[in-house]
Amino acid sequence: MKLVLLSDVKALGKVGDVVDVAEGYGNNFLLPRKLAVEANKGAMALLEAQKKAQIKREAQTLAEAKTLAERLETAKIAVSAKAGGNGKLFGAVTNGDVADAIERELAVIVDRHKIEIKSSIKALGSYPVEIKLHKNVVAKATLSVIAA
Numbered sequence: 700m701k702l703v704l705l706s707d708v709k710a711l712g713k714v715g716d717v718v719d720v721a722e723g724y725g726n727n728f729l730l731p732r733k734l735a736v737e738a739n740k741g742a743m744a745l746l747e748a749q750k751k752a753q754i755k756r757e758a759q760t761l762a763e764a765k766t767l768a769e770r771l772e773t774a775k776i777a778v779s780a781k782a783g784g785n786g787k788l789f790g791a792v793t794n795g796d797v798a799d800a801i802e803r804e805l806a807v808i809v810d811r812h813k814i815e816i817k818s819s820i821k822a823l824g825s826y827p828v829e830i831k832l833h834k835n836v837v838a839k840a841t842l843s844v845i846a847a
Contacts, residue, residue: 764833
């Protein structure tokens with residue numbers, strides 16, 4: 700019996716997979732729980748339409764991430780922090796501080812968990828920052844830490 704899965708089924712497949720299962724398993728388990736539908740022409744056409752829509756959404760998300768990466772790489776991101784006379788900070792600049800500065804400068808909300816700082820920032824100066832916007836897009840921005 701050929702079925703199209705409507706949700707992930709452990710040890711069988713993921714959403715949208717066309718699987719071949721035993722009649723009893725399909726009729727007594729998968730179909731009554733609405734985990735799958737029969738693989739007829741209508742279901743296959745719907746599956747193709749969903750795949751095309753998913754590909755289109757992913758392409759749009761990737762394009763948006765690339766334009767945002769360009770904006771971030773050219774923008775001047777500055778964080779002000781309290782510092783001593785020798786340029787050493789009282790504390791450190793965190794991912795949250797960088798996310799707040801990006802939101803202030805560009806009016807774009809970036810998740811602080813996607814911001815990667817190579818080493819802890821504990822002094823005034825410029826530092827490289829990587830921001831993961833998409834699985835294929837990483838923006839490399841420069842962060843300036845200035846005295847408050």
